[in-house]
Amino acid sequence: MDVSDLVARVLRGERRAVARAISLVEDASPVLRDVMAALAPHTGRARVVGLTGAPGVGKSTCTAALVAALRERGVRVGVLAVDPSSPFTGGALLGDRVRMQQHASDTGVFIRSMASRGHLGGLSWATPHALRVLDAAGFGTILVETVGVGQAEVDIAAHADSTLVLVAPGMGDSVQAAKAGVLEIADVFVVNKADREGAQTAVRELRQTSAQTPRGPNEWRPPVVSTVAVRGEGIGELVERLDRHERHLRASGEWRRRRHARAREEVEAIVLAALRERFGAMPGHADLDRLAAEVAAGRLDPYAAAGTLLAALGSA
């Protein structure tokens, strides 16, 4: 493969080249490093918006509505649907791709599902790398949609400038909402399916939550926006709230701080992946299976086993 040709085409925003580059990310290609190096000087302009919430709240529909609204304003939009639960399946989120077909012929839109496979932080650099590709390709806003509720959501918040937390009426009581634990990562709350019974209650509860969270005088307090994404209702207000949040981030210096923190995490993830690789290649690693058998049998404790392996690494 001609890396410089691929990079040139990514920088021109060619969708096929962008898709190819993201495949290199997913495959942890050996040329990935060169591609990332060449793209680096062209990054830092995109705004990253994370969308999260439990299955069934309408994340995909809301993403599609946001794409349409941003396209009307002439913004080129990238969509990354990250499925952290797919170490097994590989190609995930087909449902979302189907729903997004309305944008299939628009070259100002790029949509990609990505499985963030792996255990113990396996491909923890995959999402930031894919964002980097889309950023360099000139997509002004990148929407990152994740599946489910859990650590993945918190991770997405770490990658995003603004994080939307979606809820829908009748999706479980307030105990469940608190369990979701994602309230603290919200920059904007979205009550989707707001034409359903219970929407007013959900809006009121979230406003109370937002109002009661202790914050400094100049800190951002997450607004609550009602939407019926399937009909595009409330999406204009949502876009406006996102813009307001961006202005707040820039004025407060938080915009720069978040980007710095993201770069830090991306570099750390690469370092840790390299250390893991060294661990895998080190002489003592062959002993892992034997030691694990001892641990499983209760004849050895896991720290003693780890100590043996680390000693081998230290002398490698």
Add this chain to the structure above:
Amino acid sequence: MDVSDLVARVLRGERRAVARAISLVEDASPVLRDVMAALAPHTGRARVVGLTGAPGVGKSTCTAALVAALRERGVRVGVLAVDPSSPFTGGALLGDRVRMQQHASDTGVFIRSMASRGHLGGLSWATPHALRVLDAAGFGTILVETVGVGQAEVDIAAHADSTLVLVAPGMGDSVQAAKAGVLEIADVFVVNKADREGAQTAVRELRQTSAQTPRGPNEWRPPVVSTVAVRGEGIGELVERLDRHERHLRASGEWRRRRHARAREEVEAIVLAALRERFGAMPGHADLDRLAAEVAAGRLDPYAAAGTLLAALGSA
């Protein structure tokens, strides 16, 4: 603290000592290593059952019903509610604890919520360590309940002998179910709230999914159990299916294989945590902030930054 006294009390199954030991796990206490070493010879007997599913399907209710059913058979039961979305909140899942108060005075039951905090696999050894404590304390069955859908669920499956995947009627269409991506980790499917409309359809769809998954002739094919956990309906059948799965695991050798794989992961997690710690303490780490600023500004690519840090580590 007197480690040997604590260990002796854990081995006698004293709930306060068990709680204390799990707090040491959560706090990554310096004496954790000694506690784990002393407990290791007394582990390997407990059966670990994971419960997973989207918020609102009734995981906590089902857990409580399973506790009651297992207690009737005289089994001592440990419950670990793992909340992977709580790097911020610390004490999570209070709702579950409230729901489990019916077992509060039963010394044969131990219930604990645990936040598996941290990024990049931060406390990836926390759940296996807590399981180790409960195992050594003589809890015959340990139920591990997780919040949400995502990587955390896949991780829980890696820790469990049997994994229950719960669904409830009307919690989103089949596209959403496929998105959940947890179908492949299920050993037993549970359609909870089976008195609701749509339960039959959910059961039928899951049976089809289970039947259509390609498997070898002697491989386990996940059964589908209908429950109304809030009234205890179907819980007897569920316990019976779990027993059948355990017999299958033992007969096929999979029981031993799973435990070996778990020990392997636990040891690896400790090694990687130690490598991370070395990285944090290494000379070049102070440069991370400076390098991250360069990366954020697009003046440096993340691989070059990582290379600089790794070079410093190599020469340390």
